[in-house]
Amino acid sequence: MNSIPQRRPVLRRRAVLGGLSLALGSAVILSGCQATPEPAGDPVTLTVWTWSNEAREALEDGVLEVFEEANPTIDVEVLVQPDKDYQTLLTTGLAGSGGPDIAAIRSYGVISSFAESGNLTPIDDIITDWAGFSDTALAGVTARGDGQIYAVPQGMQTAQVYYNKTIFDDLGLDVPTTWDEFLEVSEEIKASGVAPIVIPGAVAGQIALAGEVLGNARRGGPEFTQEFVAGDVDLTDDASVASIELMQEIQPYLVDNVTSVTLDEAVTIFATGMAAMYPSGTWQVSSFANLGADLDYGTFNVPVDSSWPSDEVTVAYGDGGWALSARTEHPDEAAVFLNWLASAEFAQLYANKMSTIPARDGVTIENEYVAEMYDRFLANPSTYLGLAYLRYGTPWGTDIYGEQVQKIWLGEQDAAGAADAIQTGIDAWFDPADFAN
């Protein structure tokens, strides 16, 4: 792999050159067709697996075309596997035959586990140019075990509060700029008969996400995360307990029967104006667009109180990556394709089709909502702690967080007890030393 050229002036040519150089690096291909980059015979088909229908639609809507035009010998076929069973199918797919050449894999714990299985090939050296990716983005696709990169980051997610502009305008409310204002705004919305806040309270992971939007800054933002990963503080720390208390503080403003609200219901409740605010991820921009609802909305970060240890933050996390199967029969073509997936050309096409935040720089976002989130993310990012660090063993920290907050809402638990339970749960497997490399 040391034959990779250093300079790549034109992006499209770069991908071809990357593939060419890899092909040249391979003795088998060298002996087969020395001078030409095009392997003889039929085009090679690369199979890509993803859990996301939207991703497949975006890829097939003019994105892959660009790649296939530049690389006529490579066909890319995208297969969507059911989201609920994706990890199960991928575990067996990557371990045996009939699996993908390239697979979308979720970030952090999931990719680390797949990397450890030996069924993925590290791509540190396969991708010729990582310069466009931020450390936050690469952290999501780096395996905890060996510190190597196992996927091209697909994109970033930020989490923030969505608010219904029509409801805010009708009540003459402004976007709150302090935590107290946030509560006052909620009070006024409640008085008008609309539910101020909806959270998918039946789904543990979604409660954890909402809790992170509300509580990340209260806990101390990136500094807390750093200290936590270093082992200097744990989740029973006062600031961490106080961040869980916020979930109790907003309880009067939550939609009725919050612990029965599923994810689909939460989206519907917000999109139909039955609730005024919804803390959630970037992906809701697509959900709201797909619903076709006549919804005028905006987003804001949860405002902080001056007594909190951190300024306002934008909660962010790596949103999966494209990984290379160790069992692919076409490693050279897969490398060409992966290099293209890592290019600004792809990021520009894909991020705008998907309305997601790109993992790399050099991209202009067309969607106003996403562009706004991207700017905020660049200004003050703070990693979603639960997703990035508390999903490397059972039980997931985010699962217990969700369960404990449900108990708080049901009147069976308090914030300190919840923090204790979460810490006890992750103590079963969490060791800061694992993140030391």
Next chain:
Amino acid sequence: MTAKSTFDAKRPHPVVIAAFIIPAFVLFAVILLYPMAAALGFSLFEFKGGLNIVGFNWFQNFVVLFTQEPYVTQLPRAFAHNLAILVGTLILQNSIGLFLAVQLQRFGPLRRVFQVLYTTPYLVSPLVVGYLWTLLLSPTFGPVNAALRAVGLDALALPWLGDPKTALPVLILVSVWQWIGFPVLLYGAALAGQSPEIHEAASIDGASGWKRFVHITLPLLTPVIGTVSILTFIGAMESFTLPYAFGGATGSPAGATDVLSLLFFRESFHSGASNALGMSSAVATVLFLFILGGAVIARRLLGRYEENLT
């Protein structure tokens, strides 16, 4: 039992016997025995990501399962929920199923129609049934609570699946609703097989309808009740799809619908833990041994009871 000797005399050539048995045995071995043996074997190893074996570690996975968090909390909780599902479905399926089957007996030509109707939910995937009922029972959008409110029963319009107090009972009821067709069919067939002469004889002797049911119908149904009970036991202990559709992998709300199979699922496919395969195999082995033991004991007890009847 006494027919054994006559059967021996007509026993076909061993090759013929083998030709009949081997295909089924191979299928059984590949589809059932191998995965079971593999899970049993996996539970004795420590893994490092997927299928990479670190080493044989005897019963360490089981020791962890019975002594360490989160298992010491979650395993008994899940087990208790499985038992609740078992008790609930056992009582309801047997009683309602038997009641319906007895009533259908008198329906004559319409019997078939109702049998088909009762069996319909049984033909639908439990996952579909689960999502369907989630929608029906939604406090915000569901027709069940809307109907309750419409007739003035606002107090009964509860967050069915959002409250730990109601979530498990609702799960049991929906499970019974889905599987009720099965006992109805089995009891129906058994009732149809009962000789009318016995009932007539009892009537002539002056036995009332209820007495005939208690002293004739019910004892003759014992083998079928046993079969339904054992199958219910296995179904309740392996319960996964419906709890998953209702409460996701974590048994929402607040773990109120967590069951052993969900614990297994979280451990194996939802954990990111390095030794996921070893630990999840240990959970599966414990579950398997419990079901096997329970089924064998139940079968023995029933066998003894049936012998006493004759």
